[in-house]
Amino acid sequence: MAVVTFANSKGGSGKTTSALILACELAEHASVCLIDADPRRPLTTWAKLPGKPERLTVVTNASEKTILDEIDAARADNQFVIVDLEGTASRLTSYAISQSDMVVIPMKEQQQDALAAIDVIQELKRDMKAVRRTIPFAVLFTQTKVVAKSRTARFVSNQFKANDATPVFATEIHERDAYSALFSVGGGLRRLSGRDVNNLEAAIRNAADFAAEVVTMLRANGANQKRVA
Ligand SMILES: Nc1ncnc2c1ncn2[C@@H]1O[C@H](COP(=O)(O)OP(=O)(O)OP(=O)(O)O)[C@@H](O)[C@H]1O
Ligand SMILES: [Mg+2]
Incomplete structure (x- = not known):
């Protein structure tokens, strides 16, 4: 019943x-519908590979005209609905955001990405005004280095973390072999073999921390109270 949308008009930000x-x-513990609203259909392609978790359904968005109905239908049948948006601002983006319990804004720790994320947050605030509702959001740093972060990376992330008006996930999604491998091998992290990718355990821990933080934020914001309690 909770709708979580991944939005950032900057391409390649990790949505x-x-x-x-x-x-x-x-999907390890709940029913999840993933709506693929990226015109290149990366998640629809992934879903055709073997190993998709049983409790996960992937719906391919047809157009901006259908996104609201697709979200409604997914919400009726699943505990979580996750929407992956295209890398450009559009009416489809605003429609999906209008239905969301939380918007995740993934970004890399780079200056251009920081500027893009600020634009996205302003756009999101206009969307909130249009629907006369506060929509919780948080920035998610992605593709971060586990060790030896550059000075720019530290500077960019510190700028965001120091700004109380912009919530930031404590968990970062690190740059990991295991995450890009999902798109060629199929399935989730737990189906990968430690022989094929480096540091699989750390990737799984990182993913679990992220999911736990999302659930905590949803609970704090009152969404999905009954289902995730
Ligand atoms: N945490 C990560 N670790 C390793 N590779 C990553 C990670 N996140 C993203 N990538 C790689 O970076 C590229 C862009 O990532 P992704 O497709 O998730 O971004 P996106 O925001 O959805 O892009 P678009 O705007 O084009 O839809 C992909 O090749 C992906 O495999
Ligand atoms: Mg994408």
Whole structure:
């Protein structure tokens, strides 16, 4: 019943990867519908590979005209609905955001991405005004280095963390082999073999931490109270 949308008009910010990591992790214990609203259909392609978790359904968005109905239908049948949006601002983006209990804004720790994220947050605030509702959101740093972060990366993330008006996930999605492998191998992290990717255990822990933080935020915001309690 909780709708979580991944939005950032900056291409390559990690929306699709982070949405898939979250969906697979939640599907360990709950019914999840992942709506693929990226015109290149990366999640629809992933779903055709073997190993999709049983409790995870992937719906391919047809157009901006159908997104509201698709979210409604998914919400009726699933505990979590996760929407992966395209890398451009559009009416479809605003429609999906209007139905969301939380918006995740993935971004890399780079200056251009920081500027793009600020634009996205302003756009999101206009969407909130249009629907006369506060929609909780948080920035998710993605593709971060586990060790030896650059000075720019530290500077960018510190700027966001120091700004109380912009919530930031404590969990970062690190840059990991295991995460990009999902799109070629199929299935979730727990189906990968430690022989094929480096540091699988750390990738699984990272994904679990992210999912736990999303659930905590949803609870704090009062969404999905009965289902996730
Ligand atoms: N945490 C990660 N670890 C390793 N590779 C990653 C990670 N996140 C993203 N990538 C890689 O970076 C590229 C862009 O990621 P992704 O497709 O998730 O971004 P996106 O925001 O959905 O892009 P678009 O705007 O084009 O839809 C992909 O090749 C993906 O495999
Ligand atoms: Mg994408």
